[in-house]
Amino acid sequence: MRARTLFAIALVAAVVPLQAQRGGGPPAGPAKTVAPIDLTGYWVSIVSMDWRWRMVTPAKGDYAGVPMNAASKTVADAWDPAKDEASGEQCKSYGAPAIMSVPGRLHITWQDDTTLKIETDAGQQTRLLQFGPVPPVKPPPSWQGMSAAQWQMSSPGLPLMLRPQDRAADAPLPPPVRGGTLKVTTTNLRAGYLRKNGVPYSADAVLTEYYDLTKNGNDTLLTVTTIVDDPTYLRTRRLIAYPFKKEANGDKWDPTPCSARW
Amino acid sequence: MIRSWLQAFRPALLVLFVLAIAAPAMAQTDLSGWWARQSQNDNGYANEPVDLIGIPVSADGRAKALSYNIASLSATERQCQMYPPWYITYGPFPLQIIAEQDPITQKLVAYRIVGWGDRGEQMVWMDGRPHPSPNAPHTHGGFSTGTWEGTSLKVVTTHFKMGDMKRHRAFSSDRATMTWTLTRHDDIITVTGILEDPVYLAEPFVLTEIFQSSSATNGFPLTPCEPIEELPMLHENPALVPHYLPGKNPFMNEMTQKKGIPLEAVLGGPETIYPEYRKKLKDTYKAPEKCVDSCGGPPAPRGGGPGPAGRGAAPPAGRGAPPPAAGRGAPSPQ
Numbered sequence: 001m002r003a004r005t006l007f008a009i010a011l012v013a014a015v016v017p018l019q020a021q022r023g024g025g026p027p028a029g030p031a032k033t034v035a036p037i038d039l040t041g042y043w044v045s046i047v048s049m050d051w052r053w054r055m056v057t058p059a060k061g062d063y064a065g066v067p068m069n070a071a072s073k074t075v076a077d078a079w080d081p082a083k084d085e086a087s088g089e090q091c092k093s094y095g096a097p098a099i100m101s102v103p104g105r106l107h108i109t110w111q112d113d114t115t116l117k118i119e120t121d122a123g124q125q126t127r128l129l130q131f132g133p134v135p136p137v138k139p140p141p142s143w144q145g146m147s148a149a150q151w152q153m154s155s156p157g158l159p160l161m162l163r164p165q166d167r168a169a170d171a172p173l174p175p176p177v178r179g180g181t182l183k184v185t186t187t188n189l190r191a192g193y194l195r196k197n198g199v200p201y202s203a204d205a206v207l208t209e210y211y212d213l214t215k216n217g218n219d220t221l222l223t224v225t226t227i228v229d230d231p232t233y234l235r236t237r238r239l240i241a242y243p244f245k246k247e248a249n250g251d252k253w254d255p256t257p258c259s260a261r262w
Numbered sequence: 263m264i265r266s267w268l269q270a271f272r273p274a275l276l277v278l279f280v281l282a283i284a285a286p287a288m289a290q291t292d293l294s295g296w297w298a299r300q301s302q303n304d305n306g307y308a309n310e311p312v313d314l315i316g317i318p319v320s321a322d323g324r325a326k327a328l329s330y331n332i333a334s335l336s337a338t339e340r341q342c343q344m345y346p347p348w349y350i351t352y353g354p355f356p357l358q359i360i361a362e363q364d365p366i367t368q369k370l371v372a373y374r375i376v377g378w379g380d381r382g383e384q385m386v387w388m389d390g391r392p393h394p395s396p397n398a399p400h401t402h403g404g405f406s407t408g409t410w411e412g413t414s415l416k417v418v419t420t421h422f423k424m425g426d427m428k429r430h431r432a433f434s435s436d437r438a439t440m441t442w443t444l445t446r447h448d449d450i451i452t453v454t455g456i457l458e459d460p461v462y463l464a465e466p467f468v469l470t471e472i473f474q475s476s477s478a479t480n481g482f483p484l485t486p487c488e489p490i491e492e493l494p495m496l497h498e499n500p501a502l503v504p505h506y507l508p509g510k511n512p513f514m515n516e517m518t519q520k521k522g523i524p525l526e527a528v529l530g531g532p533e534t535i536y537p538e539y540r541k542k543l544k545d546t547y548k549a550p551e552k553c554v555d556s557c558g559g560p561p562a563p564r565g566g567g568p569g570p571a572g573r574g575a576a577p578p579a580g581r582g583a584p585p586p587a588a589g590r591g592a593p594s595p596q
Contacts (some may be wrong), residue, residue, distance in 0.1 A: 006462050025360050036412065047535045049302040052523060055540050059521075059550045064558035065303035073560050103537040107536035124535065154412045155291065161361065162291060162410070164388040165369040179412015181445065196562055205591045212414060216466065223445075225452045235560070239300040241452050241470035250537075262544055 002093040015060075017035050030113035031131035036153050036180030037213050038049035042253065043106040043244035046204040050240075054101050057196045059262055068198050072233035079198025081260040091258035095192035096144040097207045097228045100242045105253055106222075116149060116182075123258045129184050138188060141203055152181040152210075182211035194228065194238070197237065202232035293373060295446055297357040297451055297473030304354050305429050307556050309405055312512035314525065314530030317432050323462030324529055327432050328511045331364045333504035337496055342487035344402040345381040346425035347440055351455035351469040353429070355381055372417070373408060377484030385419050393420050400436050414445040426468065427457065435461035456476065461562070465562075487587040522550050 028034070047055050053062065062078060068076070084092055094102060104122025111117040116129040118162070129149035156178075186207040194201050208223040222244040228236045271444045273591070283592055304316065314327055334340055345353055358376040362385075370388045375574050377383035382402030393405055404422030419440040427434045438459035439501065445452045457467040491497050496504075524546065527534050 045537055046316070047315040047537070047540075048468055049304055049470065051304070051527075051535070052302070052521065055527070055534075056523065056543060056547050057549055059553040061559075062553035062557050064307045065555055066558060067559055068558075070560050094433065095396070103540045105537065121390075134426055152413060154410070158291070158410065161363060161370060162371045164390065165364045165367060165371045167389045167391060177409070178410040179414070181413050181447065183447070200324075210445070212443070212445050212452065212454070213412075214414070214416070214441075214443045214454050214456070215411075216441050220464070221454060221456070221468060223443075223452060223454045225445075225447060225450070225470075225472060239450060239472045239474065241301060241456060241472055243468045243470050245468075254537075254541075 021133050031149070031151065032110050034151065036151055036178065037211075038181070039108045039110060039213070039222065040110065042247040042250050043108065043181055044247055044252070045103045045105070046221075046243045046245055047103050048243070050101070053195060060197055063195075063196060063199055065240055066194060067215040067235045068199060069235050072200055075083060075200045075233070076198045084152075084260040089132075090260040091123060091125070091143050091192075092260070093196045094120070094125050094258050095183055095189060095201070095231075096147070097185045097189070097201050097226065097261060098129070098192065098194050099123065099144075099203055100209075100224045100226055101195075101240070102140065103259060104256075105247070105250075106254065107250065111234050115156040121255045124255050125128060141188050143190050145186045145207070147184050147186040150183045150254045152183055154179050155250055179213070182209075184209040200233050201228060201230050204232055205230035205259070220248065274433060284436075286517075289409065290445055291358050291415070292361070293415060293446055293451060294361045295359060296476045296478060297359065298476035298478065299354060299356055299471065299475050301449070301472040303469065306354060306465075307558075308431060309519065309556055310427065310528075311431065312511060312518040313428070313431050313517055315517075315527060316535055317428060317530040318465045318467055318532035318535055319530040320430060320462055320464040321466075323432065323459075323509065324531070326462055328508070328529075329505045329512070330430070330433070331504035331506055332430050332495060333496075336492035337503065338489045341489040341492065343423075344487075345379075346434060347384055347404050347406070347419045348401070348423045348425070348427060348434060348438075348455065348457050349381050350375070351442065351453055351471045353381060354426070355379060355482070356472050356478070357451070379404070379482045379484065380487070381484070383484065384419070384554065386415075394419075404440075411443070414443040416441070416443050427462070433462060434459045437461055438463075520550075520555065522548055550581055 036040045038098050050065070052058065053064070058223065063073070063076060084090060085226055098154065102120070102122045104120055107119045109117050110127065114131040117125040118129065119125070120155050125144060127144045127147060129147045134148055186209070189203055189205055189207070190199060191203045193199055206229045209229040210228070211224045212222040212225070214223065224244070225241040227237050228234065278400050308546040311332070312328065314324065319327065335343070338425065350357070356376040356550050358421055360374040360376065361370055362372040364371050371388040372388055375384040375386065384406055386406040387409040391407065393407065398421060400421045400423045404419045406419040407418050408417045419442070422436070422438070424436045425430070425434060431504055434457060438457060440455060440457050441453040453471045453473065455462055455469045455471070457463065467585055515525065517523050526545065527543070533539060
């Protein structure tokens with residue numbers, strides 16, 4: 001046993017630096033230290049898209065835009081918020097596959113060197129994005145599930161065919177701005193709703209997200225791309241991206257509990 | 263021998279596997295190819311003629327939208343009006359992106375975004391050339407330059423003509439500019455568009471769209487447009503410009519009546535796109551009891567005829583609506 005453990009340590013010690021050096025590749029170190037982008041701070045939803053399915057509770061039977069299957073429709077047609085309230089399941093539309101669509105604010109902080117924490121004021125949810133090894137013991141399924149996080153760095157040297165052509169008469173082009181993306185994969189979910197009006201996702205759903213930043217003048221925007229795979233209730237994976245704008249502080253942070261109706 | 267070795271060092275291999283998936287990865291950035299649209303639903307499911315929901319229009323932008331009469335598209339000079347570059351984020355069109363390489367150095371001179379239907383072609387110049395003078399002519403596709411920022415391509419587009427911000431409902435002026443990023447994530451591209459318009463917007467209009475890699479070809483190519491006589495009244499009286507006077511738009515209350523959305527929200531504006539507005543609506547909004555029109559849902563069973571009223575029905579056709587093409591590359595109303 002001891003030999004195996006030593007071998008594992010030796011393997012890790014050998015492989016991680018190699019991976020870091022490959023092509024001047026990603027730097028080694030704790031996720032917080034090597035973060036290529038800074039996601040921390042307060043972010044507010046910009047509800048410029050899908051307003052009538054997000055800003056208000058859509059009418060029963062309004063499923064526009066969701067690639068649902070017949071089983072999903074059967075469940076959604078039986079949506080009854082009073083029943084959800086009675087069973088203490090008011091947070092069904094605040095699970096990880098739906099939470100980014102809920103108008104509200106995010107507060108993103110580092111809980112420790114390898115865990116990024118996302119809190120929401122709408123529904124008072126907390127997501128923990130875990131870099132590195134996942135816990136050996138799986139907790140019970142939850143609204144926010146288990147999230148494995150990974151940085152995706154920009155290449156230090158672009159392939160030739162993507163390198164911009166210099167114009168001979170002009171000054172050389174500035175080097176590309178470094179950056180990256182956060183990829184998050186979430187499983188171990190408790191079944192919930194993609195939309196407030198009962199469009200379901202199952203406990204087998206897998207959520208893949210990408211977090212990207214865009215600078216525009218004094219504004220910093222966060223785009224969260226979400227992909228929900230759920231063969232139980234979706235004909236195809238559901239792809240949608242939500243924009244957020246960075247705020248200077250938490251002055252407008254307004255925690256509100258989950259609601260099954262609003 | 264191999265099996266026993268694998269068994270002996272299984273814990274070590276597991277640790278290695280976990281590290282391999284947890285360690286940072288280098289992202290791929292090539293954007294060339296065919297991409298089918300996948301994401302938001304506002305344009306495809308917009309049925310009511312007055313619908314500025316979610317758009318941070320200015321007072322002038324709202325007035326412009328409410329004066330619009332779709333018959334104006336039949337005027338000879340407007341029949342060949344094309345959609346502006348903003349329609350990449352809002353329209354139903356897929357994307358075809360072609361990398362234009364220098365034949366000697368093989369470096370990237372530009373990305374060409376092929377025209378589609380009635381959206382013009384765009385060249386995204388990567389070679390550092392400057393934007394033209396503010397007084398240079400504006401075109402349907404505008405003038406675009408691109409730079410790599412992190413894992414994204416950031417594009418700035420200027421010099422495009424006035425056009426639809428939302429199909430037949432909201433409009434951007436010829437002073438508008440667009441900043442947009444394209445970020446590839448495995449087999450999808452996420453586009454974040456930021457439209458700024460000192461005339462018709464009170465603050466930047468931010469929209470996102472997702473495109474999925476597709477093997478389908480261009481089912482709705484950019485075609486020459488030739489004006490014809492569409493409405494006799496416009497030819498009998500060439501000075502006539504179809505429009506609605508202030509306060510006279512007959513469709514102003516349609517969305518409120520059909521969907522229960524307050525008129526204030528239907529008319530857009532920056533105050534309506536942030537979470538605070540949701541709290542304001544809480545005590546006044548009353549959803550219709552049941553969705554009856556363009557409700558989506560699973561497709562009707564084959565051979566079973568149409569589903570229940572409105573369910574699964576595609577959004578109505580119209581200029582800029584999805585063409586009747588099939589396959590993965592066909593524009594989706596989703």
